[in-house]
Amino acid sequence: MNAGGLLCAKYGVTRESVLALNVVLASGELMEVGHRTVKGVTGYDLCALMIGSEGTLGIIVEATLKLRPAITGEVPTIGAYFAGVRDAADASAAVTAAGIRPAIMELLDRNMLVAASNATGVDLASQGNTYLLIQTDGADARGEAERILELVAPLATSAELTLDPESAATLVDVRRRGFPALEAMGAMLVEDCAVPRSRMADMFERVEAIAAKYDVFIACPAHAGDGNLHPTFVFEGSAAAVPDEIWQSAGELFEAALELGGTLSGEHGIGLLKRRWLGAELGDTQLALQRHIKAVFDPKGILNPGKMFPQEHPVSPSGFREVYGSRADN
Amino acid sequence: MNAGGLLCAKYGVTRESVLALNVVLASGELMEVGHRTVKGVTGYDLCALMIGSEGTLGIIVEATLKLRPAITGEVPTIGAYFAGVRDAADASAAVTAAGIRPAIMELLDRNMLVAASNATGVDLASQGNTYLLIQTDGADARGEAERILELVAPLATSAELTLDPESAATLVDVRRRGFPALEAMGAMLVEDCAVPRSRMADMFERVEAIAAKYDVFIACPAHAGDGNLHPTFVFEGSAAAVPDEIWQSAGELFEAALELGGTLSGEHGIGLLKRRWLGAELGDTQLALQRHIKAVFDPKGILNPGKMFPQEHPVSPSGFREVYGSRADN
Numbered sequence: 001m002n003a004g005g006l007l008c009a010k011y012g013v014t015r016e017s018v019l020a021l022n023v024v025l026a027s028g029e030l031m032e033v034g035h036r037t038v039k040g041v042t043g044y045d046l047c048a049l050m051i052g053s054e055g056t057l058g059i060i061v062e063a064t065l066k067l068r069p070a071i072t073g074e075v076p077t078i079g080a081y082f083a084g085v086r087d088a089a090d091a092s093a094a095v096t097a098a099g100i101r102p103a104i105m106e107l108l109d110r111n112m113l114v115a116a117s118n119a120t121g122v123d124l125a126s127q128g129n130t131y132l133l134i135q136t137d138g139a140d141a142r143g144e145a146e147r148i149l150e151l152v153a154p155l156a157t158s159a160e161l162t163l164d165p166e167s168a169a170t171l172v173d174v175r176r177r178g179f180p181a182l183e184a185m186g187a188m189l190v191e192d193c194a195v196p197r198s199r200m201a202d203m204f205e206r207v208e209a210i211a212a213k214y215d216v217f218i219a220c221p222a223h224a225g226d227g228n229l230h231p232t233f234v235f236e237g238s239a240a241a242v243p244d245e246i247w248q249s250a251g252e253l254f255e256a257a258l259e260l261g262g263t264l265s266g267e268h269g270i271g272l273l274k275r276r277w278l279g280a281e282l283g284d285t286q287l288a289l290q291r292h293i294k295a296v297f298d299p300k301g302i303l304n305p306g307k308m309f310p311q312e313h314p315v316s317p318s319g320f321r322e323v324y325g326s327r328a329d330n
Numbered sequence: 331m332n333a334g335g336l337l338c339a340k341y342g343v344t345r346e347s348v349l350a351l352n353v354v355l356a357s358g359e360l361m362e363v364g365h366r367t368v369k370g371v372t373g374y375d376l377c378a379l380m381i382g383s384e385g386t387l388g389i390i391v392e393a394t395l396k397l398r399p400a401i402t403g404e405v406p407t408i409g410a411y412f413a414g415v416r417d418a419a420d421a422s423a424a425v426t427a428a429g430i431r432p433a434i435m436e437l438l439d440r441n442m443l444v445a446a447s448n449a450t451g452v453d454l455a456s457q458g459n460t461y462l463l464i465q466t467d468g469a470d471a472r473g474e475a476e477r478i479l480e481l482v483a484p485l486a487t488s489a490e491l492t493l494d495p496e497s498a499a500t501l502v503d504v505r506r507r508g509f510p511a512l513e514a515m516g517a518m519l520v521e522d523c524a525v526p527r528s529r530m531a532d533m534f535e536r537v538e539a540i541a542a543k544y545d546v547f548i549a550c551p552a553h554a555g556d557g558n559l560h561p562t563f564v565f566e567g568s569a570a571a572v573p574d575e576i577w578q579s580a581g582e583l584f585e586a587a588l589e590l591g592g593t594l595s596g597e598h599g600i601g602l603l604k605r606r607w608l609g610a611e612l613g614d615t616q617l618a619l620q621r622h623i624k625a626v627f628d629p630k631g632i633l634n635p636g637k638m639f640p641q642e643h644p645v646s647p648s649g650f651r652e653v654y655g656s657r658a659d660n
Contacts (some may be wrong), residue, residue: 004369012370015378016346019378031615037524038556039334039343039596041382042604042611043620043638048345048378052371069429099399140469194367226368266369274372281372285361292626296619310371 004267006175009225010103010137011068013267015051022062023050026298036064038268049293053118054269055304071137075103076145077168078135080152080159081128084209085109085220088130089201092224093156095134096197098151100144105225106174109204112178112219112232116271119181128157132224134176135168175221182219182234188235189273190241191250193257194266197227206256208232213252214245228266254280270308279310334597336505339397339555345381352392353380354627364393366526379623384563385634386628388564401467405433406475407498408465410482410489411458413544415439415550418460419531421485422554423465426527428481429573430474432466434502435555437535442562443548444509449511452504458487462554463505465498505551512549512564519563519572519603521580522589524596527557536540537561543582545577558596581607600638609640 003014011017020034032042034047050057064235082088088107093103106242108116108124108131108183117125136144153159162168182188197202204220211218216225224228231253239259253266254277264281265272279287291309331345341347364370364377367431375629378530380387412418418437425432438446438461439456447455463480466474475491492498512518525533534550537546537559541548554558557624561583563576584594584607594604609617 009370011345013371013554018565025615029615031405031613031619033616035524036591037558037593037596038339038527039553039558040593041343041599042594043600043608044383044387044623045345045378045381046616046619048375051375053374070481096424136471143469183542194365194369196366197368199456202395217392218368223369228367228369261366263365263367263370264372266367267371269371270373278373283361285355285359286363286376289361289376289626293623296622 002324004223004226004228006104006172006223008139008223008228008267009105010101013113015048017066018047018051018063019066020064021047021050021060023028023058023060025058026300031058032306034064040064040173052269054076054308055305056294056308059303062148066287071103073137073141074163075135075137075165075168076142076163077160077171078145078149078152078159078161079124079125079171079260080132080134080156081154082130082132083128085130087155087205087222088132089132089222090205091132092134092150093197094151094155095148095330096225098147100117100148102134102148102225103137104133105223106133106175107131107218107222107224108133108175108178110205111217112182112221115181115185115219116174116178118172119184120177122170124174133155133171135172162279164250178221179232182232186234187237188241189235189239189246189250191231191233191253191269192228192265192268193231193253193262194226194228195257195260195262199260199262200227200229203229203256203260203262205252206260210249210252210256214249217251218249223266226266228261251277272307275308275310276309334553334558336337336434336436336502336542336553336560338553338597339435340431348393348397348459349396350394351377351380351390353388353390355388356630356633360391360471361388362399363425364394368396368424370609381597384601384638386638387633389633399435403469403471404471404493405465405495405498406473406491406493407463407501408482408489408491409501410462410480410486411454412460412462412486413458415460415534418462418530419487419534419552419554421462421482422464423527423530424481424485425478426555428477430466430478432464432474432478432555433467434463435553436463436505437502437504437552438463438552439462439552441547441548442512442551444513445549446504446508447517449514450504450507452500454504463501465502480541496526508549508551509562512562517564517567517569517572517581518562519565519569519576519656520598521561521583522558522598523561523583523589523592523597524556524558525587525592527554527635529590529592530554530557533559533590533592534585536590537583540582540586544579546649548579548581553596557592582612585623605638605640608623608638 054153096260114125149161217234444455479491537550547564551561
């Protein structure tokens with residue numbers, strides 16, 4: 001795992017907090033990688049190689065983590081509504097461009113806002129089309145929040161700053177309950193593409209166009225602080241049998257993310273669901289190198305077999321229909 | 331390179347700021363690794379593997395870096411003198427333990443302080459035995475500096491906080507000119523071990539004991555904010571012909587660093603000088619894996635040949651005398 005979440009906007013993903021790992025290798029040997037010191041550069045960084053390797057190089061049994069001082073001061077929270085997703089994406093890009101680093105900057109598109117409002121009974125959906133939730137922390141938390149409000153308000157239909165912890169907790173809770181709310185609506189497939197933050201508005205437009213083209217339901221919340229979108233398909237039936245048009249839509253989503261300079265996965269990884277597209281992002285040369293590295297660590301292929309790497313007949317993203325017939329690959 | 335420097339205490343080493351790299355492989359192919367997005371987790375992190383690989387896996391020809399907003403506010407600077415290096419190390423450990431993250435926290439031991447004072451004409455050496463230079467930046471820079479002063483002063487013989495940029499620049503300049511000052515005294519060999527910050531005082535004692543045992547001159551400045559010491563040998567003659575007792579001292583230094591939970595190299599890497607000790611830190615299993623990875627990227631051994639890996643007859647640190655006769659290994 002190289003897990004993310006709401007606070008990555010300021011504090012980064014798991015990788016940034018791992019100093020050392022104990023790993024059981026395919027041979028059964030225990031190996032320690034990384035350093036228990038803050039700095040260390042002896043040989044190749046196998047600790048970084050292990051993080052996000054999805055159990056395909058070894059089994060992590062112990063981790064040494066960096067700690068940060070807990071946040072003790074106030075955490076001002078901004079809730080802002082926008083006429084559409086482009087305005088909200090532009091507002092978050094403006095915050096980033098100003099060099100301010102909020103702890104949380106989450107975007108809820110129309111579909112997620114409606115689902116979360118219905119599920120929680122906190123009716124944000126009637127107050128605007130698209131919602132941006134921003135929280136700051138640290139020594140200059142209030143000053144940063146005030147500067148953010150100045151940047152965001154001109155693009156918003158309404159925007160409010162609260163210092164009250166209870167009101168803030170309610171707003172954050174609406175975001176946290178968004179995914180369960182979508183899940184309650186039907187079968188769900190969550191995607192995880194990331195694009196440069198300046199291209200987020202473009203990516204939202206591509207998501208809307210793809211949803212319209214295939215007539216599928218996509219809710220699209222985003223960790224706007226780091227350009228990580230979670231286009232989330234909701235459909236009738238079972239998540240074990242994803243309909244054709246959803247896979248086609250997902251394929252076009254990934255193509256769009258790559259075209260915009262982005263990536264297949266911001267934080268979830270590849271697993272089974274995305275392995276068919278991995279080659280399209282990495283290219284043949286890097287994919288071959290990665291397979292060789294896998295073979296160095298796991299010559300018999302016993303570690304999390306089948307995960308991450310495309311099967312023997314890799315296909316281009318636009319050709320994914322060819323292998324799609326095999327449900328075992330999903 | 332995974333370069334460091336004075337500001338790593340707060341801002342980390344090079345790795346933390348690299349998003350993507352273009353690399354020319356041994357085959358002559360150009361490969362892009364990493365992501366131009368803030369987050370990304372597709373396949374193994376070959377970008378992290380490349381950083382600090384010392385040119386042994388490929389040649390980096392382009393890098394995409396994260397930017398941080400420039401510091402515009404005041405940078406309060408503290409200069410503190412101590413009766414000895416243990417008090418100074420304890421003072422810096424107290425700052426770390428309090429959860430304060432200064433931008434700069436540099437320790438100058440007696441030998442470096444004298445050399446730097448003589449060279450710059452800024453006579454810090456007559457004001458105390460050991461010197462600690464601390465600088466804070468960011469929104470709460472002054473508040474942090476005041477709290478640091480409260481922590482440091484009880485352990486110091488004297489300590490002063492200045493907000494005057496010119497005085498601060500003079501103090502930082504003394505540190506920056508320390509190495510050139512040592513270099514002017516004779517031939518120089520700079521080491522680069524790192525230990526957990528809580529063990530810094532112990533490591534300084536080991537350095538002093540080793541200098542006494544072999545009757546060699548070691549100045550030992552440290553990036554105290556991240557536990558990275560630079561024991562620096564100065565000797566008569568030429569850096570191309572390092573005397574036996576210096577190599578023996580260096581070997582004992584590394585053994586001491588490893589015993590204290592540390593590492594051979596905080597930021598400089600392995601190169602030729604430290605390759606004989608790499609196996610002692612990594613262990614046989616990891617060293618073998620690293621050699622296999624090297625072979626995947628560079629089957630013909632044409633990329634920076636001879637660097638980083640010990641030659642065919644690896645030795646334990648205490649056995650390094652056996653291969654020491656071969657100067658080609660230095």
